[in-house]
Amino acid sequence: MKQLLVFVKKEFYQVFRDRRTLLIMFGLPVAQILLFGFALTSEVKNARIAISDNAVDVNSLQIIQKIRASSNFLVDSDPINPNQINTVLKKGDVKCVVIFPPGFGNDLIHLGNARVQIITDGSDPNTARTLLNYLTAIIADYQKEISTPEVLPYSIITETRMLYNEEGNGSLNFIPGVLALVLMIVCTALTSVAVVRERELGTMEVLLVSPFKPVMVLIAKAIPYLILSLVNFLLILLLCVWVLHVPILGSIVLLFLETILFILACLSFGLLISTITHSQQSALLLSIMGMMIPTLVFTGFLFPLENMPLIFRLISNLIPARWYYLIVKSIMLKGLGFEYVWKETLVLTGMTLVLLIISMKNFKTRLS
């Protein structure tokens, strides 16, 4: 037991002396949370938009006023004339142009229908589609305001709610994904590198000749990364609550326990990688190829799993992070209890055990 403490202490010395490891461990989560929280949201804010108002009447001005009021748009102060539309879009200054034809208000009041043209920059289809949706909503809203309700004998009013995320906060969805990603990097990559480093430098040999049991070497390696990962986890939660204003609805204790389970899965995978690689570089590469990329692609936090072909959906089941992502989403964002996530927990537990058994076996066969 005392030997284990001595070993863990030495691991901590090494972690805290290696600036690169520290940077990966604590710089990465902060950078990722801020990046995903602020820079990479799917909502479009302050998109520059130009308006070509050839009508200049009450109605067109009212609509323009509504567009200006929206936080999604930043309307260019100078109206442009129709010949300039191509130029401004080509230059890429504006993402979208709204054109009111001459006599827009007249047509609207006397003919009962009027046209407004919206031209978007299709080279960026996601933004274009989002802007289009915002604009259509604004115009539809205006239409409802000016029309008298008696005109339509029947009306179906759609009432929509985005449950668990009423404000449409884009960073909400990323947080469980970033959590999974960061824990994966810290646990899998750093652990595998730490074990392989001992082998590369020849210190592993000395340890194996010592009375310290080989399996204890692995445990001693895993403990510091387990602790540091939990610190990381708390750091990410604090950032979520205070910087991104994402509340934690479910039980923190449950979230904590599930996180420990996921960390164990990652550590086992890291140990497995360390038993099949010979150099720190290949360990790092394998961790990135084997864990990070599948995590980005197959957890569903960047690309919806529902849209993937069946074969990819089946593959995604093999990724531990996918299950952890589901668990965190349920507990953190929906406030659900254990009775809703026990299946995912069971899958994750199974994966951890399998990984652990394989890596232990591999480690032992490598020794003899």
Added chain:
Amino acid sequence: MDERVIICKKLTKRFGDFVAVDQISFDVGKGEIFGFLGANGAGKTTAIRMLCGLSFPSSGEASVAGFNVFRQQESIKKNIGYMSQKFSLYEDLSIVENIQFFGGVYGVPDKEISSRSNALIQKLGLQSEAKKMVGALPLGWKQKLAFSVAVFHQPKIVFLDEPTAGVDPVARRQFWDMIYEAAASGITIFVTTHYMDEAEYCNRITMMVDGKIAALDTPGRLKQQYSADSMDDVFYQLARKAKRVDD
């Protein structure tokens, strides 16, 4: 030879069809400096691994420090020290931290660790460097320190696997002074080397060729037997007979 600390009888290790170590037998006495020579691939490392309790022999018998290599590997590990050709201390730990770590791993009590490490640092004249990272030391110093750490827990036997590879002649000479000192205090030294001048420093020498022991005697008598001027010559005469290709 009053007390024998290593006894090997027909020790053999097979990997499939390949016989890496083929029925080697020898004894090593207490406080002896025992040289273990052979070309690359002759089976030296495999033999050492068996004696250190890292792998099980396929057949034969051996005891190290009075413990059986089949059944008492744990006890063997507690009673031996080990230093390899690859530098075996942590470069990103200070001298004191390295000593504390290895002392702790071998279960030396804390009080002992601090008193012995103070004495050791004084002896090596490293007082001003004690808190510096080992990575900053010159290679010769590192090797001396690695040896001191390998015998820090006062083992009965210390295995040195090419300990002086890449070290300059002066530092090598100093290193061998430390080996003599350790041997005089009763620690048995089991050393492999590629430097034939170092072989002359050993009390007795084993030459391994193709997994077998081709010769075993004192350097003086070996030179006589092969009518050679130096150990270099003896080595070439024996190694030339090897059939196994270097792997």
